[in-house]
Amino acid sequence: xxxxxxxxxxxxxFALPAIAAIGMAVLTACSSGTASSxxxxxxxxxxxxxxxxxxxxxxxxxxxAQQLGYFKAAxxxxxxxxxxxxxxxxxxxxxxxxxQFASADAASLLKAVAxxxxxxxxxxxxxxxxxxxxxxxxxxxxxxxxxxxxxxxxKTVGVSDLGGLPQLTIEILAQKAGLNPADIHFxxxxxxxxxxxxxxxxxxxxxxxxxxxxxxxxxGFRAIGRGSNDLPGAPxxxxxxxxxxxxxxxxxxxxxxxxxxxxIAYADSHPAAVRDVxxxxxxxxxxxxxxxxxxxxxxxxxxxxxxxxxxxxVTAGLISDVPPDSQFYWSQAPTN
Numbered sequence: 001x002x003x004x005x006x007x008x009x010x011x012x013x014f015a016l017p018a019i020a021a022i023g024m025a026v027l028t029a030c031s032s033g034t035a036s037s038x039x040x041x042x043x044x045x046x047x048x049x050x051x052x053x054x055x056x057x058x059x060x061x062x063x064x065a066q067q068l069g070y071f072k073a074a075x076x077x078x079x080x081x082x083x084x085x086x087x088x089x090x091x092x093x094x095x096x097x098x099x100q101f102a103s104a105d106a107a108s109l110l111k112a113v114a115x116x117x118x119x120x121x122x123x124x125x126x127x128x129x130x131x132x133x134x135x136x137x138x139x140x141x142x143x144x145x146x147x148x149x150x151x152x153x154x155k156t157v158g159v160s161d162l163g164g165l166p167q168l169t170i171e172i173l174a175q176k177a178g179l180n181p182a183d184i185h186f187x188x189x190x191x192x193x194x195x196x197x198x199x200x201x202x203x204x205x206x207x208x209x210x211x212x213x214x215x216x217x218x219x220g221f222r223a224i225g226r227g228s229n230d231l232p233g234a235p236x237x238x239x240x241x242x243x244x245x246x247x248x249x250x251x252x253x254x255x256x257x258x259x260x261x262x263x264i265a266y267a268d269s270h271p272a273a274v275r276d277v278x279x280x281x282x283x284x285x286x287x288x289x290x291x292x293x294x295x296x297x298x299x300x301x302x303x304x305x306x307x308x309x310x311x312x313x314v315t316a317g318l319i320s321d322v323p324p325d326s327q328f329y330w331s332q333a334p335t336n
Contacts, residue, residue: 047252048077052090052102055082058126058237059103060277061297065263074255091117094242100249101256106235107165107318110310113328114319118243120330121301123257125264126237128169128228129296136209137227138170141198142220146205149174149225153183158198158206160191166207168312169231181315195221211288233302234309236295246330254332257299264297300334 053059062080065071071078081099083090091112093099101122104112109121138157140146146155152174159167171181189197194206195216205224208216217223228234239260246253267274271294278289303325310322329335 044077046072046075046077047255048079049101049252049256050079050081050099051256052081052083052093052099054103054237055282058295059281060274061125061260061263061267063263063277063281064266064273065259068263068266070259070262071256074259076252076255076259078256091119094119094240094245097245100245100252101239101241103237103239105165105237106306106309107163107168107313109238109240110306110313110323110328111163111319113323114313114321119240120243120246121235121328121333122239122241122246122253122330123260123299123333124235124238124301125260125297125299126235126295127298127302128231128234128236130226130229130232132229132296133293134213134223134226134229135293136166136207136213137229138205138207138224139195139198139213139216139221140205140224142222144204144222146224148177150177150179152205153179154185155204156185156187156202158187158189158194158203160188160194160208162186162188163313163316163318165228165234165236165309166209168309168316169228169234170207171316172308172312173225173230175312175315181312195219210292211285214288231305231308233305235301235306238301241330243330250332253330257332257334261299264299267294267297300336301329303329303335 051062053062066078066080081093083103090102090104094102095118103125109119112119138149146152149170152170157167157170161167167186170184174181174184187203189203189206191208191212194203194208194212197203198206198221207227209227213227228236241253274294275289275292278284278292279286282289284292306328307322310319313319314322
């Protein structure tokens with residue numbers, strides 16, 4: 001049985017914590033009085049840093065950078081910790097120096113920054129792409145009258161978590177098609193029950209991912225659009241650090257950034273290596289791993305798409321304003 005975090009890995013996203021939870025996380029971290037450090041010197045003279053990676057999401061380039069010696073070549077000794085289920089659990093270890101880098105998706109980090117958390121995006125890891133076979137998206141029963149996203153007006157759509165990247169993607173695409181996102185009703189249901197809820201008529205459509213998406217299509221459900229492929233450039237996985245750590249240890253951050261970049265380049269050209277990592281480090285079914293679509297790994301963060309996501313979050317009432325770039329991106333983060 002996959003945990004909620006593992007299910008979100010398949011969508012390339014994380015649950016969005018409540019503003020209050022993020023605020024409490026910041027207060028907890030700051031009250032410790034511990035400042036971020038640059039890591040300690042390892043016995044071989046390298047700088048030892050700790051990285052909080054997802055339990056089952058977009059971490060393949062990080063593992064490959066470790067296995068292939070890219071961290072060591074950069075003068076880094078990296079220890080991995082497994083991330084919490086949401087950003088409110090990941091922020092305190094970054095702020096108090098327990099870990100130097102952690103992962104999120106664009107929506108999660110935007111919500112944290114809008115809540116006043118002093119963190120910055122260091123680089124992208126995985127983004128949605130228009131190319132390739134969709135591995136997530138909106139599904140309806142074969143007999144449904146819904147033929148396009150504009151037909152969702154007045155309909156109920158099931159998602160695994162409210163306010164996450166799948167919902168925001170649907171809202172952005174609906175708005176582009178001329179439909180007011182407020183006319184779509186979203187409900188959160190366990191990912192394992194989405195297809196049965198649609199089959200029984202409890203919901204009109206649902207968004208799912210990975211093996212759940214593949215199984216629903218095999219069972220006769222029909223896809224509307226191409227899921228996150230229809231919002232190319234959306235950062236589904238990125239790495240962040242505290243603003244204070246980046247200001248004090250830009251040299252270490254650049255070395256880490258470059259090593260991950262090499263891991264990304266290798267992952268993009270060696271799909272079998274990505275599947276090997278998933279087979280070893282995730283609970284994904286072997287049958288799915290053997291044929292899973294390989295994500296598009298990319299260090300570059302697309303500012304225009306991030307802004308589009310932020311605007312959708314404002315419309316949805318998840319944040320009050322679009323954060324300025326200087327509060328979201330590290331000054332040396334690769335962007336376009």
